[in-house]
Amino acid sequence: MIEKIETLLGEIRSLTANDEKEIEALRIKYLSKKGLINDLMTDFRTVPAEAKREIGMKLNELKTAAQEKINALREELAAHHESGDELDLTRTPYPVRLGTRHPLSIVKQEIIDIFARLGFTLADGPEIEDDWHVFSSMNFAPDHPARDMQDTFFVEQHPDIVLRTHTSSVQSRVMESTQPPIRVICPGRVYRNEAISARAHCFFHQVEGLYVDRHVSFTDLKQVLLLFAQEMFGKDTKIRLRPSYFPFTEPSAEMDISCNICGGKGCSFCKGTGWVEILGCGMVDPAVLDANGIDSTQYQGYAFGMGVERITNLKYQVKDLRMFSENDTRFLEEFMAAN
Numbered sequence: 532m533i534e535k536i537e538t539l540l541g542e543i544r545s546l547t548a549n550d551e552k553e554i555e556a557l558r559i560k561y562l563s564k565k566g567l568i569n570d571l572m573t574d575f576r577t578v579p580a581e582a583k584r585e586i587g588m589k590l591n592e593l594k595t596a597a598q599e600k601i602n603a604l605r606e607e608l609a610a611h612h613e614s615g616d617e618l619d620l621t622r623t624p625y626p627v628r629l630g631t632r633h634p635l636s637i638v639k640q641e642i643i644d645i646f647a648r649l650g651f652t653l654a655d656g657p658e659i660e661d662d663w664h665v666f667s668s669m670n671f672a673p674d675h676p677a678r679d680m681q682d683t684f685f686v687e688q689h690p691d692i693v694l695r696t697h698t699s700s701v702q703s704r705v706m707e708s709t710q711p712p713i714r715v716i717c718p719g720r721v722y723r724n725e726a727i728s729a730r731a732h733c734f735f736h737q738v739e740g741l742y743v744d745r746h747v748s749f750t751d752l753k754q755v756l757l758l759f760a761q762e763m764f765g766k767d768t769k770i771r772l773r774p775s776y777f778p779f780t781e782p783s784a785e786m787d788i789s790c791n792i793c794g795g796k797g798c799s800f801c802k803g804t805g806w807v808e809i810l811g812c813g814m815v816d817p818a819v820l821d822a823n824g825i826d827s828t829q830y831q832g833y834a835f836g837m838g839v840e841r842i843t844n845l846k847y848q849v850k851d852l853r854m855f856s857e858n859d860t861r862f863l864e865e866f867m868a869a870n
């Protein structure tokens with residue numbers, strides 16, 4: 532019996548375990564009621580009286596050793612967890628929250644992508660502009676009442692320098708430095724002196740389009756805008772062109788799309804009409820081509836300009852324009868999926 536106990540002692544001292552389950556299995560094997568040590572306890576009854584003292588002590592030693600070993604294994608396992616051996620070292624050391632793209636950037640990029648597929652490239656111009664590029668080159672006469680259509684921010688003491696009120700100024704910048712064929716879109720921020728409310732802001736974003744070449748007609752314009760509307764708002768989207776006036780286009784039109792919120796049935800967004808206006812457009816006025824160094828007897832062009840906030844509102848139904856510039860992360864996080 533002493534031998535049996537010695538063997539078990541050796542066995543127990545060299546025990547190892549990888550997890551809680553293995554430790555529990557060992558406990559059951561050695562220390563439970565039906566375990567090996569209890570079996571020895573039963574055998575102990577038959578031990579002759581003279582050997583009882585020595586074997587009893589050995590048995591106690593075995594039982595204590597088994598209990599201590601199980602406890603030690605448990606402690607080892609807990610220490611292993613705490614030391615972080617299971618840490619994923621590829622994780623960042625502290626939780627960094629991923630940002631999202633701004634909804635206006637998402638929509639602007641979508642607009643750019645659609646026109647890029649049609650061969651339009653990007654053009655850019657300054658936000659602080661001179662009167663020539665914003666107004667005069669775009670056919671606004673000095674006393675033209677159309678200048679009143681836009682509440683302009685002037686740079687103090689420089690009546691000739693303004694914050695651009697529309698991206699049409701980039702049309703002029705492109706034409707003065709490039710001969711046709713011209714096929715550009717110009718996204719950018721514009722400024723108007725308006726009281727800030729849910730429906731108006733002193734800055735917003737536009738995307739301008741300009742196409743100048745030989746034999747360009749209103750049909751080309753209409754087809755490109757139809758394609759844009761359907762790519763942006765879905766295949767079933769309809770467009771409607773209403774005659775309008777802009778100093779830089781002749782003829783001019785405003786384009787509505789069938790309201791994509793109610794599907795054209797009429798809702799509060801489209802004020803029950805089933806249509807919502809999304810852009811202004813027209814054939815570039817020959818006077819604008821000439822003022823910017825392009826021979827209007829040889830070339831024609833079309834142009835269009837749209838508000839990015841307006842398109843974004845239609846896509847995502849943002850009720851208050853101010854949300855776009857408040858940088859409330861709860862609002863921005865709503866666009867996580869669109870990124």
Ligand code: DAH
Nearest residue numbers: 697699811812813834835836
């Ligand atoms: N510049 C106009 C505005 O800010 C929008 C616009 C209308 C742009 C017609 C154009 C156009 O290029 O052809 O309201």
